[in-house]
Amino acid sequence: MTVRTRFAPSPTGLLHIGGARTALFNYLYSRHTGGEFLLRIEDTDRERSTDAATQVILEGLDWLGLKHDGQTVFQSTRSARHAEVAHQLLEAGRAYRCYCTADELKQMREQAIAEGRSPRYDGRWRDRDPSEAPEGVSPAIRLKAPREGETVVEDLVQGTVRVANGELDDMIILRSDGTPTYLHAVVVDDHDMGITHVIRGDDHLTNTFRQVQIYQAMGWETPAFAHIPLIHGADGAKLSKRHGAVSVLEFREQGFLPEAVCNYLLRLGWSHGDLEFVPMEEAVRLFDIVDVNRGAARMDYAKLTHLNGMYIRQADDERLTREVLQRLAHRHDLSLGAIAAGRILALMPALKERAKTVVELADAAAFLARVVPLPFEPKAAAALTPEAKLMLRDLAPALAQTDFSVAALDAALRAFAEATERKLGQVAQPLRAALTGSTVSPGIDATLAALGRDEALVRIAAASA
RNA sequence: GUCCCGUUCGUCUAGAGGCCUAGGACACCAGCCUUUCACGUUGGUAACACGGGUUCGAAUCCCGUACGGGACGCCA
Secondary structure, eight states: OOEEEOOOOOTTSSOBBBHHHHHHHHHHHHHHOOOOOOEOOOOOOTTTTOOHHHHHHHHHHHHTTOOSOOOOEEEEGGGHHHHHHHHHHTTTTSSEOOOOOHHHHHHHHHHHHTTTOOOOOOOOOTOOOOGGOOTOOOOOOEOOOOOOEEEEETTTTTTTEEEEEOOOOOOEETTTTTOOOHHHHHHHHHTTTTTTTTEEEEEGGHHHHHHHHHHHHHHHOEEOOOOOOOOEOSSSSSBBTTOOOOOOHHHTTTTOHHHHHHHHHHHHHOOOTOOOOOOHHHHHHOOOGGBBBBSSSSOOOOHHHHHHHHHTTTTHHHHHHHHHHHHHTTTTTTTTHHHHHHHHHHHHHHHHHGGHHHHHHHHHHHHGOSSSSSOHHHHHHHHHHHHHHHHHHHHHHHHTTTSSSHHHHHHHHHHHHHTTOOOOHHHHHHHHHHHHHHSSSSOHHHHHHHHHHHHHHHHHHHHHH
């Protein structure tokens, strides 16, 4: 049997890290087993679903690299099928029409709570004769759920979970306006799409009992279920639109690489011994649902940032240069031409060693695109003492005659320091200030080389004047 | 309130009855490296929620308590 998983977000909000991780686990499991990964947009709530939200979800998945197989299914296009199944259930005597009004149900609920009972539908239309139906009221269709026994879910993550059927009431599967409820639509769609493994957040665990009852009423085989723990906010509560949820696209804004985000998300709840650095390819090879643990996790930006630094260090220089250029594009204080691009690319191997996000990378690279006179940070200005300026004026002729390769520059600087009886730092630090306007940069030899002889001499002259 | 699920360093986690004096990672602290900053590296602080069982032996199995979370809608 080919494994087929799906990610089924509802487009009523953004794709946050919890949803992204659910998508990731579904993706990894399907790839690991050589199966398929489908996407279904659960847009049956026409009131709250928006095209914009759908776009954001699609864009988020695309950014993370979680490509799905086949056509995207929009649940709203399948309502006729959902109604068809509901009517089949009705004809088979596994469902019935309920003529309760909203007020009636509300009252029922309130009374139950007031009496300390669980707020459940009392089944008043379950066995009532259809002839008693009131005039002019369009009924909802409820599942005639079993009242005895228990419903059991064999969950791949949570283990065997069971509930007494007496705890469950007869849920509505088709609303009085003929539209399906979520619980019903999900079952019909998962069945029709041939989903073999339902991997989702464990906030759906208790809903699963009701879904299983629909499968059973239809005589359908149930898929395997895997309810993965939620990611909680810093306060330990569930993430939601109005509570600490951050769109995955904001991670992109903040300079995180998608592969780092995936790796981080993977390690939130899944582990393979002491493995921490798990690139996608490796994740596909190793991932299995049984290695997902049961407790909820919290988001830790520090660890994500660290992981991101690791991915940046091994990322391709050209790719990072493009990212940096893109981020710098709006800066009016820079001159972003081919020359600057060349310098950034040249220095990228050294730049990426010291950055943990693309934002930091762009900040660190910006000096390469400046034109004299450079702005100086206070510490850099302080490093350019009268004495340091004198030293720089001495140094300039030596540099003018040096080959601008990293090795030659390093040798020249060491020779100059020795000849003038200075420590290397006493030469390098003022030079760094003159070249970059800052006290922090990659190695001074590499910085010099990336700038090129002409620009370096111009900056030294300007700073030592 | 009822039902369901969970609980190992601050955080993410390893751990399937003896390998645990509880391991790793991030963060934090100290040292080394050094041309600044990073990287790297060495060391350190730091956890089995609590109480009962079962067992020669429990972080691991069972029961209870506490705490946390989730679900109880003609939302998804």
